[in-house]
Amino acid sequence: MAEIYLENVSKVFGKGTVAVKNLTLKIEDKEVIAILGPSGCGKTTTLRIIAGLEKPTSGRIYIGGKDVTDLPPKDRNIGMVFQFYAIYPGKTVYENIAFPLRCRGLSKSEIRREVMNIADYLEITRILDKEAVACHPSEKQLTALARALVTHPQALLLDEPLTVLDADTRELMRVKLKQIIEKEGITCIYVTHDQKEGMSLGHRIAVMKDGELQQVDTPSRLLNNPINKFVAGFIGSPTMNFLNGEIIKKNNEYYVIFSFGSVKIGKMLEKCEHKISLGDEITIGIRPRDIVLYTKEVENSVPGYVSGIEYFGDHMLIKISLSSGDSVICQTTPIKLKINDFVSVILPEEKYFFFDKDGKNILFKEVEKNMHIMGE
C-alpha cells in the first residue's frame, strides 16, 4: 500500500514567496493523480516536496502511512522523472538504468536481470547499448522512466515529462505512458500544465493556482462541476466564455440581466447555498460548444459579426463580436464564413454556469444538464 497523504503542507521561499499554501491532498494506492495548473502555481514544488527535494516550511507528508517528512529522498523509495530527462552523459542507456541499482550495491547479475526486465517492459531493449545523450528525446525520457521504475518504487512522480517532446512524439508517448502506468498499477503523481495530458492520464486531477489547491476531482466532474471561475476557465478546451450580469427583481421574480438579455433564476436561487442579493454582480459562463450559431437572424438570437476564425479540419472556432459589445467564442462544424460576416447566436440558458462577483463560488450547480459533454 502506497497511499500518499499531504497534510497542511506549506512552502515559503526566501522573502516570503508562498509557493504552496496549506495543501492537504490524499492520493490513494495505485491512483494516478495529475496536478494541473498554470506556470508558477506551485505544482512542481509540491512534487519536489513529496520527493524530498524540498523541505516543507510546515505540514507533514505520509507515504504508505509512514511519516517521511524528515527522510532524505533516497529513503523514500520513490521514482521520479524530470522535465529535462536528467540523463547521465557519457553513459549508455543500460548504465543509466543500472545506476540506482549499483548505488544500492546489487550484484552484477541481479542488476542485469532487473535492467533487462524493465527494458523489455518499456520496449527499449534495442537501444540499451546506445549512448544515452545521443538517443531520440522520447527514448531519453523512456530511459529516465526506466531508471525511475527499476528500483520498484512505491510511487512514481513525473514532472512534465513530455514537455520537451514535439507535438507528435508527445501524443505517442502520452499513450505509451498511460499504458505503462495502468499496467504497472503504481501510485503516480503527474505534474503538467497541459490539460490534455492531465485529463488523459489522471484518474483524478488536482487543479492548483497561486499555491492553493482549487479542486480535486475526476476529469468529467471538473468539466461539469467546476467549483469556481478559475477551474471553469482552466479546464475544457476551448476556454469557457464569460459574460457579466447583474441580479434584478421584476414582478417578484429574480433575473440575471446581462448586456443582451436576461435569464430567470427564481428556482435556482432558492437552492443556492451562497448569499446573494439584489444588484449583485454575477458572471455567466458558457462553453464554446454549447453556443448555437446561425448565419441568419432567428428568433431570440443575438446578432453579431465574425471577428475571428480558426479552422481545424473537423471543427472551427469562431469569435463573434455581439451587437451588445461582448464577444464570445463558438465551436461549430466547418462552415463557410468570412471575417465580418453577419451571424447570430443562441446561448441556451440551460448550459449556463453562474459565478459570483469574485468568481469564487459557483452559485447554482446544475450538473445533469452538462453531462452530454463527456457522454456519460
Added chain:
Amino acid sequence: MERIYFSKKWKRICILWVNNMVEVLLKDLTKKYMDKVVVDNINLHITDKEFMVLYGLAGCGKTTTLRIIAGLEKPTSGRIYIGGKDVTDLPPKDRNIGVVFENLALYPHMTVRQHLVFPLRKKQLSNAEINRKVKEIAELIGLSHRLDHFPGMLSGGEKQRLAIGRAIIKDPEVLLMDEPLKNLDALLRERMRMELKSLQRQLGLTVICATMDDREAMSMGDRIAIMENGKILQIGSADEIYNRPEVISVGKIIGLPRMNFILGKLLREQGKYCLKINDHRLFLHSFECEEELKKKINDQIIIGFRATDIVLANSPEVGSIECNLVLSEDIGGQKVGYVDFNNEIIRVLLNYDVAPSKKVWIKIINVFLYDSDSGKILTRARVT
C-alpha cells in the same frame, strides 16, 4: 513608404506615397552547413498581407529559412526578394524586417517605452514624432497603461505583445516570427493565436511565422507551408491541406487525432476497385482520379484515414472490421480510442463507452490512398 519617380505626364520628379505591395519571394533557396543540407531548394511566394506559416517538426529547416529571410544567415545558393527587390546580399538592418524571436529577447533593464523607442533611435525622428509612434503602437498592442513597466512586471501575454510592438514600430515591410507562442502556457496560447491574427489583419502586415504546433499553423495561417528535412512538402490553406494531404508525411502531422495509415492491396474485382486489407475487402467508389488507380492494380498501397472517417459500432455490421480496443483516453470532451488493427494502432473517436480490451467494430468510410514507394497521394475515395 515613399517612392521617388520621374513623371512623364507632369515632366518632373514626383514623390509617390504608396501603400506598397510587399511580397516575399524565395527562389531556389538552399542552405548547407558543411555537408548537411538544412534548407533544400525552397521556392516560396508569400503574397502581400499574407500570413504564411512554416510548419514542421524540430529540425525541418523552418527557423533557418526565417533566419535567411531576416539576413541572419547567408544562403548557400538562391535569392531572396522582398517587395520585388533582391535583398540576398543586404545586411539585416537594411532589409526593413521585424523579427519576433522564440524567447522574445526582451531587455530586462528597459521599460516598455524604452523597448518601443529603441528601434526608432537610428531613424532621426523628432521627439514629438517618436512619442506619437510609441503612443500609437502601445495602444495597438494594449500596453498604454504599462509604458513604464519592466518586462519582469508584465504577464506572459503582455511580454509577447511587447515583442511584437517592438518589431512593428519601425513599419517593417515583413514581420518574421519564430515560434512566437511557444513559451506561453496553453490557455494564453489559445487566446493569443486569435489576437495575433487579428493584429496582422488590422495592420495589413505580411507575416512569416514558424511553428511546431499544427493547431497554431492551421488557425493562424492564410496558407501553410509544411516542411520536412529542409524541403517544402505542401503549400496550401488549412482547409486544402487537411482535406487533401499530398504526401503521407503531411497527413501524419496535420489534424487531431492524427491520421491512421495501414497497408493494403489494390485489386480490381467485379468491375470495381477494391482494397484488400488482410481478409477484408473495401470497395471504392467516387474517387477523383481513376488513372492513378489503374496503374496500381495488384500493388501494395498505403491507406490513410482520419478518426473522423471511421464509424464505430458495438456490434458487427456489413463491411465492418472487428478490432480490439487497447486504450481509451478522454481529452477534454473528446474521447479517443486506440484500436489494435493487425498490430497497427489506429485512432478512433469513441462516441459511446467501451472498456479497454473490449471488441469494437469499425467501418472506414473515407480513405486517402498513397503510393507505397513515393508516399504521394493517388486519390481520395469513398468506401461502400
